[in-house]
Amino acid sequence: MKVLIPTPLLSYTKEREVEATGATLMELLADLDRQYPGLRFRVIDEQDTMRPHMRFFVNNAQVFDITHPLHPTDSVILVQALSGG
Amino acid sequence: MARTTRKSTSRQRGSNVRSKPATRPRTSRRVAVLVATRKGAWLFHGDTQRKTWRADGPHFLGQIINHLVLDPRDGRTLLAAAKTGHLGPTVFRSTDFGRSWKEAAKPPAFAKVPEGEKGRAVDHSFWLTPCHANEPRAWYAGTSPQGLFRSDDGGDTWEPFSIINDDPQFRVWMGSVQDGTPDGPKLHSIIVDPRDPAHLYFAMSGGGVHETLDRGRTWTPLVKGMEVVEGFDAANIAFHDPHCVQMCPSNPDRLYQQNHCGIYRIDRPSKEWTRIGKQMPKNVGDIGFPMVVHPRDADTAWVFPMDGQTVWPRTSPDGKPAAYVTRNGGKTWQRLDAGLPKSQAWWTVKRQAMTADARNPVGLYLGTTSGELWMSRDEGRRWTCIARNLPEIYAVEAAEIG
Numbered sequence: 292m293k294v295l296i297p298t299p300l301l302s303y304t305k306e307r308e309v310e311a312t313g314a315t316l317m318e319l320l321a322d323l324d325r326q327y328p329g330l331r332f333r334v335i336d337e338q339d340t341m342r343p344h345m346r347f348f349v350n351n352a353q354v355f356d357i358t359h360p361l362h363p364t365d366s367v368i369l370v371q372a373l374s375g376g
Numbered sequence: 377m378a379r380t381t382r383k384s385t386s387r388q389r390g391s392n393v394r395s396k397p398a399t400r401p402r403t404s405r406r407v408a409v410l411v412a413t414r415k416g417a418w419l420f421h422g423d424t425q426r427k428t429w430r431a432d433g434p435h436f437l438g439q440i441i442n443h444l445v446l447d448p449r450d451g452r453t454l455l456a457a458a459k460t461g462h463l464g465p466t467v468f469r470s471t472d473f474g475r476s477w478k479e480a481a482k483p484p485a486f487a488k489v490p491e492g493e494k495g496r497a498v499d500h501s502f503w504l505t506p507c508h509a510n511e512p513r514a515w516y517a518g519t520s521p522q523g524l525f526r527s528d529d530g531g532d533t534w535e536p537f538s539i540i541n542d543d544p545q546f547r548v549w550m551g552s553v554q555d556g557t558p559d560g561p562k563l564h565s566i567i568v569d570p571r572d573p574a575h576l577y578f579a580m581s582g583g584g585v586h587e588t589l590d591r592g593r594t595w596t597p598l599v600k601g602m603e604v605v606e607g608f609d610a611a612n613i614a615f616h617d618p619h620c621v622q623m624c625p626s627n628p629d630r631l632y633q634q635n636h637c638g639i640y641r642i643d644r645p646s647k648e649w650t651r652i653g654k655q656m657p658k659n660v661g662d663i664g665f666p667m668v669v670h671p672r673d674a675d676t677a678w679v680f681p682m683d684g685q686t687v688w689p690r691t692s693p694d695g696k697p698a699a700y701v702t703r704n705g706g707k708t709w710q711r712l713d714a715g716l717p718k719s720q721a722w723w724t725v726k727r728q729a730m731t732a733d734a735r736n737p738v739g740l741y742l743g744t745t746s747g748e749l750w751m752s753r754d755e756g757r758r759w760t761c762i763a764r765n766l767p768e769i770y771a772v773e774a775a776e777i778g
Contacts (some may be wrong), residue, residue, distance in 0.1 A: 299463055334481060338488060344461075
């Protein structure tokens, strides 16, 4: 499925839109990390919690649970909600 | 202690090591100043006389770099503790002195807890210390919230070190985010005894100073003599707030400490700290963050006081920045402010942002919260500004290269 990558992670993917697979968000992140080593830990902490300000949208609906199931036709968007100075 | 320029000593622990006469180091070597800031890192390359400086940077523009350290064992490997405002923490490594960088495959991270329990997550790696000279490629890292980690492969993969990260007693001493410094409680001042790699110290803000003689199998608090904020119980380790601890390279049995509540010295095997900051001028006080020791003279140390009164402005006292030096182990202190602004300078220096090189005379370097990099070629008698308009400086290290 297509995954839209936020600009702070472009140093990993070099592209805004990448292809990845997985039956859940967790599997998708594992696949992204296989393709782009280090990416997962920048957005998910060691307790498998989404880091603050990192948002995941599946088919335009915000998802908070990384065990959320995915289908090959889903669109996944990672958004970095930037704030601060 | 992640000071990159100090030599190990082979003297035996417990011997009465006195300051050795200064030997003149090779002058063909150059000093590089490693500057970690809130918005990236810079390397300032000095000439052989330390008079002109060439800026190399920014590296990692926009990333928060808490510490940038050269491996003194190979003279070319750099480690940078990094995060951004919202991306998670990581460590970058360079084996060519910053020409190229590679991210750690496994940055410091706490153990995952079982489902249903609340585990901790590393917010940022704060402190990096190369291990013993006999343990090449090994490093320690201290994190916020407080955690201790070790890498045995040059900083590529990191594992929790010893029991402290999940030990119930240590967790009580570490407190919570509520108890820590404004940007999170920190484990810092990881010190490796140059005579014995199994002998380590570290400190926590807050949570006291701790020592192991068996490579982290067992730890003993080392807080006797340290004061705590009035109204708190000094018997409670959690209330102790060491800001920076340094071991003297010429006498590893002597440590100096800048604490939330004063300046201290300890001479092992004594287990009791002595508050040597009482001799500081009353209108300046002995509160601050950095602690710098002389590479060859254990009686000489420098501090950079800040205003710790009332609401803790964390500025130079009265807007007049100055270093202070003791040449007699803390019996007396002298003000060192020549060249620094005389008034209306409201910056200060964070705990990792002041250091010394190993030259004779010793060069001192400090980075300010207002983004200025200052140095002294004569042990603090006169200060010169190397760079202005950098982001807020978090850490400064002096590395001998060439």
